Amino acid sequence: MRFFLIPIILILIQCQSQPYEFSESSSSEILKTLSSDEMRGRQAFTEDIDKAAEFINEQFKEIDLDKLDSESDYLQNFEVLSIRAVNADVEIEGVQVSAENYFVLGDTSTIEWAETNEIKTEHIAAGENFQQRFNEIRSMDVEAFVFVDQSHENTFRRYQPFFSRASRTFPDDQSSNKIFALTSKSQQSSFSAYVTKEYDFLELANVVGKIEGNRKDEYVVFSAHYDHIGIRQPNTANADSIANGANDNASGTTAVIELAKYFKSKGKPERTLLFVAFTAEESGGYGSQYFSKQLEPDQIMAMFNIEMIGKPAVEGPNTAWITGFEKSSFGELLQKSAEGTIYEFYPDPYPNQNLFYRSDNATLARLGVPAHTISTTPIDVDPDYHQVSDEFETINVVHLTNTIRAISQAAVGIVSGQDTPTRVDASQLN
Ligand SMILES: [Zn+2]
Incomplete structure (x- = not known):
């Protein structure tokens, strides 16, 4: 025992x-x-x-x-990944868009959209829900130039400073380049854009x-x-x-x-x-x-x-x-x-x-x-x-x-x- x-x-x-x-x-x-x-x-x-x-x-x-x-x-x-657009030149019908009237979203790649390029265009028209359209366009998997009607100026002025800062994203989650421009011009107008990016990997x-x-x-x-x-x-x-x-x-x-x-x-x-x-x-x-x-x-x-x-x-x-x-x-x-x-x-x-x-x-x-x-x-x-x-x-x-x-x-x-x-x-x- x-x-x-x-x-x-x-x-x-x-x-x-x-x-x-x-x-x-x-x-x-x-x-x-x-x-x-x-x-x-x-x-x-x-x-x-x-x-x-x-x-x-x-x-x-x-x-x-x-x-x-x-x-x-x-x-x-x-x-x-931190991405920031630098050295940008954005034009609509040959006229330069001033810095406070556009912002750039997207990945690390340089933008070189000449007037002859067939980049998709989008329009946030007067009377549309800006936030909803913005989210729709943002999640699209194609490059796009977005004409934002001037009636959205107040909302645009809130978004622009925020999205002009460096954006942060996971390296795997990058979205394609998009430019949002506040303009009185129609979606049929010609445009061009040259933007280089600065980016950094943050630990x-x-x-x-x-x-x-x-x-x-x-x-x-x-x-x-x-x-x-x-x-x-x-x-x-x-x-x-x-x-x-x-x-x-x-x-x-x-x-x-x-x-x-x-x-x-x-x-x-x-x-x-x-x-x-x-x-x-x-x-x-x-x-x-x-x-x-x-x-x-x-x-x-x-x-x-x-x-x-x-x-x-x-x-x-x-x-x-x-x-x-x-x-x-x-x-x-x-x-x-x-x-x-x-x-x-x-x-x-x-x-x-x-x-x-x-x-x-x-x-x-x-x-x-x-x-x-x-x-x-x-x-x-x-x-x-x-x-x-x-x-x-x-x-x-x-x-x-x-x-x-x-x-x-x-x-x-x-x-x-x-x-x-x-x-x-x-x-x-x-
Ligand atoms: Zn807390």
Whole structure:
């Protein structure tokens, strides 16, 4: 009998290994580092964000997460292409169109449209819906010269400065050249255009760790964007200029790291868990867009996107809200799992703010994934939102830690494979 007893005792000891306990000291330490002045506001497309990526990478390494691919670290590196039209000469009936009356969209190739060229023409006529026509023409797969009727001048004046700046796109997603010109001339007029382009490859990186589950190909994503808005113009000479983004979104990133520790301590889960820190949420959403293309959306069972959980919600302490609550059964499942705990989840109280569409969850939701954002900050009145005052000192660390713990409890059903939220109907989204 003794011979058999020893392995049984060993197994019992293993089973009793305690899961990771969330603590205010741990969340506060991570939050403090991510929102420190050394991180300089973690703006994507600047080198300031690299420090934050490296810190999260080190955290994932310490937790000993699996890697998504066979890479040497947890950085999911990718490139965005920046394209800008320079040295342009655009003419209609031999008369030069002034710079404020046209803009160029398209890929890296030079434009050389002589008057004799048979380039397709389009017309946004008086009375047509400018935005709708613009989107139609923009998505066409051919080169086109677009005559915009002068009755659209006001709208055109809003679009022109925006689209005259460098445009950013994924290298694979380039569209063909199009020139939009505000003119009183008809679509039958002759035109010519000579435009050279300047372009640059910009480096970005998400940070992604994994805990492989028994159901290898059923993913549950815990995510938060780790970038912020960087350095702002100071109001006075000695004023603070670093937008530290403690709440937005060092708080969510802290949650992702703490949740990774917790689930790692629980042993092999039923579903595969992904812990993702997204880049460039504040600068075009490129991080979540790239990430969404690396996986089969049908294999992502749910996405817990976490944003701004450093301040208690209007409904009181120990509550959080979920964006797009009615778009899948995700929220109800969280409510069910949280029953009997001190914490409560409820639908987003700010529907007019369109928060469902204002974070990385929307990218995945558009692919049908039950992808929702969990948040607690009264965003309509928060004085620190996107300000240099979004500092560590404004964060309620007790609330932050309670919220992270609550998310870990509310996720139990989905992580264990017992619960599967319904899919989002992408055709119903904006
Ligand atoms: Zn944010």
